[in-house]
Structures are given as structure tokens and as C-alpha cells.
Amino acid sequence: MKEENKYQTQRDPSTHLSENEFAIYADFLRGDLKDVRGDLKTHVGNCTYCRHELMAITDLLDQVDWVEDSGAMPVKGIRRLAGIKKLMPVLRIAAALALLLIVSGVIQQFIIRPGRINIPDTVRFAGDFVPNPSLEAMVSAKYRSAKDPLVQGPSGETVFTPGDTLNLTWSPDTTDLYLVVITDNQANEIQSFRPGRDSVLVWKVNLKPGLYYWRFDGRDDLWRVGKFRVIGRK
Amino acid sequence: MNRNDRDIKLLNEDPDRLLIQYQPVIRIIVRSLAYQGYLPKREMADLVQDVNRKLLERFPRIRSQYNGKCLFRTYFSVVVRNLCLEEFRRMRIVAEPKTEVYEQASGESAADNLIIIQEFQRLQRALNLFTGERPALWTAIRFMADLPVSAEHLSGFEMDPGLEIREKLATELNSGANLQKREKMEVLSRVFNRLEKKNRAPDAIRKWYSSRLEELLGLMNGNPPHSAYSAETLHLLIEKSELEGNLT
Numbered sequence A: 001m002k003e004e005n006k007y008q009t010q011r012d013p014s015t016h017l018s019e020n021e022f023a024i025y026a027d028f029l030r031g032d033l034k035d036v037r038g039d040l041k042t043h044v045g046n047c048t049y050c051r052h053e054l055m056a057i058t059d060l061l062d063q064v065d066w067v068e069d070s071g072a073m074p075v076k077g078i079r080r081l082a083g084i085k086k087l088m089p090v091l092r093i094a095a096a097l098a099l100l101l102i103v104s105g106v107i108q109q110f111i112i113r114p115g116r117i118n119i120p121d122t123v124r125f126a127g128d129f130v131p132n133p134s135l136e137a138m139v140s141a142k143y144r145s146a147k148d149p150l151v152q153g154p155s156g157e158t159v160f161t162p163g164d165t166l167n168l169t170w171s172p173d174t175t176d177l178y179l180v181v182i183t184d185n186q187a188n189e190i191q192s193f194r195p196g197r198d199s200v201l202v203w204k205v206n207l208k209p210g211l212y213y214w215r216f217d218g219r220d221d222l223w224r225v226g227k228f229r230v231i232g233r234k
Numbered sequence B: 001m002n003r004n005d006r007d008i009k010l011l012n013e014d015p016d017r018l019l020i021q022y023q024p025v026i027r028i029i030v031r032s033l034a035y036q037g038y039l040p041k042r043e044m045a046d047l048v049q050d051v052n053r054k055l056l057e058r059f060p061r062i063r064s065q066y067n068g069k070c071l072f073r074t075y076f077s078v079v080v081r082n083l084c085l086e087e088f089r090r091m092r093i094v095a096e097p098k099t100e101v102y103e104q105a106s107g108e109s110a111a112d113n114l115i116i117i118q119e120f121q122r123l124q125r126a127l128n129l130f131t132g133e134r135p136a137l138w139t140a141i142r143f144m145a146d147l148p149v150s151a152e153h154l155s156g157f158e159m160d161p162g163l164e165i166r167e168k169l170a171t172e173l174n175s176g177a178n179l180q181k182r183e184k185m186e187v188l189s190r191v192f193n194r195l196e197k198k199n200r201a202p203d204a205i206r207k208w209y210s211s212r213l214e215e216l217l218g219l220m221n222g223n224p225p226h227s228a229y230s231a232e233t234l235h236l237l238i239e240k241s242e243l244e245g246n247l248t
Helices: A019-029 A038-046 A048-069 A084-109 A122-129 A133-138 B003-013 B015-021 B023-038 B041-065 B072-090 B109-128 B131-144 B163-175 B181-196 B202-221 B231-243
Strands: A165-169 A179-184 A189-193 A200-204 A210-217 A222-230
Touching: A019 A038, A019 A048, A019 B072, A038 A048, A038 B131, A048 B023, A048 B072, A048 B109, A048 B202, A122 A210, A133 A222, A165 A210, A189 A200, B003 B015, B003 B041, B003 B072, B015 B023, B015 B041, B023 B041, B023 B072, B041 B072, B109 B131, B109 B202, B109 B231, B131 B181, B131 B202, B131 B231, B163 B181, B181 B202, B202 B231
Parallel strands: none
Antiparallel strands: A165 A200, A179 A189, A179 A210, A210 A222
8 A cells, every 4th residue: 555645735624535535544443554644634523424424434344344254255266257248147146146145144143053152243232222112102101090000110211220229119909910020122021020919019120231121010901111221330 | 465456456457357356345335235224125136236337337437546545445345335325315215224223132241242342443433533532532431431531541632731740630530430410521621621721611511522422422323323322321331341351
């Protein structure tokens, strides 16, 4: 790669980065270039659009690296072609082959092999905090019934740290049978309680960070759904 | 001859072959954008063909415009991405929410650690995009998250008052760990004014921090969103990363 010329003409600061400049800056952010021109840094420091573009480009390049490094795609062994007319059918075949390999790669992701570490999808780190659309629709919904036990519990803004206590209170109806269920944001059951004739539930929260929902069921009715978040700090 | 030299040689001598070699990269980029909700998956193959056709037409321009100051692969990827986005605009495709966002990450701790490392690297990259404001933003985030701030974190500001003063300022920040947000902004204002030789009121710092944090979260979450970072989860990421010893 050519060295950056520090004395070359400064770019027009009012325009966004060119394709070359985006590529240079992306290489810089990914550690492939030691430095970039000061005027590029100044522009990126002041331009929200270019910052977002650069983040998207570097994320994309990470994916290219990851797929290439994992060897999911063949690069070698394709015949050399002379012209465009010859190229297109081969490209179609190459495309079909590559697609086949992608599909086989996807299928392999579902095969569990002992000792194999699943390569993480970086976009899912915050997945434990993503709201569940079905449960969200029920959170804090009011039910009009004379038997409503008027459950009080954590609101959506409640944040617990491990060791904190979750409190639920209600006015019990002796003819009803209650069940309290704690689920994660995928609606997977984490814990359930049969409170009997009590009117309060006190539970020490010992969950990994994420968004959780609590559900207060009666014998025939779902009385209340609430949610809370757990973060790791204490 | 390294890969970049080989690519440039092919670009000049045999662009058709270069295009064939780059099929996997083109496909990854198209697939990635398609998975972000830009494109129905069934149209991926058609788009790959369109991109190939346009690239063939554009090779003379690529040859003249690529200035060799970055990796060819990076430049080529930017060109392919722009071609895809051009196609989306032409087809009037509107980004849709990505359904995969609701999938749960596996509970394996090894995978979790890898995710944390990768995401922390993304965070550092996103912070680097703020160039001159990076030290202030990184310091402010750490301070607001009640994470320790060192004299080293306070280097790189407009003014360097020297190590001794920076250590004092770091101590001032660390002693304010349990303050309310309003009081924290007052502390930040004092420290930043010392480091930047400016006179910014706590309210100005609050507005600046709020807008930068919002943008940082936007960068981390992507557009269309593929993550659900909030200030809290960002703090959690930094904390977990430090616990794992990934901090730079």
C-alpha cells in the first residue's frame, strides 16, 4: 500500500468521504493502517453520516473476514475465463455452488458436535434484553373482574442486581388457585411458585443479566404480567 | 507477493478472474445486507448477478479510482456495498426489522466470552469514530457507569496538564462514583474544563453526553437495528469486558 502523503491537497470538508476514503478509514479502524490524514479525522469527528457508514462498513468487513476465515467459501479452483460472454454462465454456476455451500454451512450450524465452540453472532449480545412482543402486549394490562387479586409487582422500569428481592403482593381469593411464573425474554420458564393462601411472594433474584417477565396465573385466568431487568452490577 | 499485490495485479491484468475470486466476498456482502432486512432472501441470487454485471462495467473506473492507499479488498467491499445500496434504492426497498434479533444467544460461556470480546472491539471502534472527542466520551461513559477512571484515560484531551494533575482529576472522578446524575455532571464539567481549557456548564456537558451516547448506541445497534443496546447494557459490556481482561 502507498504511504499517505501528508502534504496533499486538503479535501472539501463539506462533502462526505469518497469510496477510497471510506476504505482507508475502515482499514485504519480495523488496524490495517496505522494512521489517516488529519482532515479525514476532522471530517469523521464532525459527520454523523460518515460515522454510521464507517461502522456499517467495518461490521460488514468483519463478517467477510469471519466467513472467509471459517473456510465456508471456495476461492480457488475456478477456471480462468477470457470474456464477459463466457464469464456469466460460469458466474451463475459459481453462484449456485456458493449458495449450496452457504446452505450446507447453515445446516452445519445446527449440528451439535462435542467440544465445538459455536462462533457467536455479534449482533446478538444484547439479545437477552430484547423485549418479547407477545409478552410486552400483556404487560400492565388490566383485567376487569370481581375476582381480580390486584397483583402488585415490579414495573417495567425495575432493575435488579443479583441478590435483590422481588416482591409480589395481592389480595387472595380463597376459591382461586394461583401460580407465579418467571420467564426470560424468550418466554422460557425460569421458575414457578405455588403461593397457596399467602398474599405475598418474596423471591431472591439470582438471574443472569437480561429482561425477564413475571406472570400471575389464576385457575382459569391470567391475572397479571409484569417485567423487570437484571443487570450484573452490585 | 501478498494477497493485496495479487489483487492489484489481477485488477490490472485480468479483472474477470479477479471478479471470480471475489465471488465469496460479493455473496457475503449481499447476504449480509439481505439478512438486515433490505432484501427478500429469494432475490439474493438476482442481486448477485446484477452486482456482477455492474462490476464488470465498472472495472475501468475502479482501476482508475482505486488509489492504493488501503487494502484493495476493503475498497472493493465498499464499492460492492454501495452497488447493493444503489440497487435497493432503485428497487425502492425499505429496510425491515430483522427477525433474527429475537433469537437467543447460546448459554455457553466460551461463546459468551467471544461475543463480549468482539462487541468490546466494536465499541472501541465506534468510540474511535468520535476522533477528538473520544477521550472525553470514554471518560464520561466510564464515570457514568461507576467504572474506575485512570490518569491514562484522561490523556489525549486538548490540554495535557501533566500526569500529577491527571491523577488528581482521576481521583476526583472516582470519588464521585455514587453521586446523582446532576452532581456527576458538575464533576465532569469541572474535570473537562480543566482538560480542555473551556468553560462548559454542567448542563452543556449533560446535553453533549446525552447526544453522543445516543449516537454511540445507534452505531452499536446498527441501521436497521440488529442489537438492542441501551446505556445500561453498554455499561454491562464494558464491565464484563474488564472482568474478562479484554480492556485495552
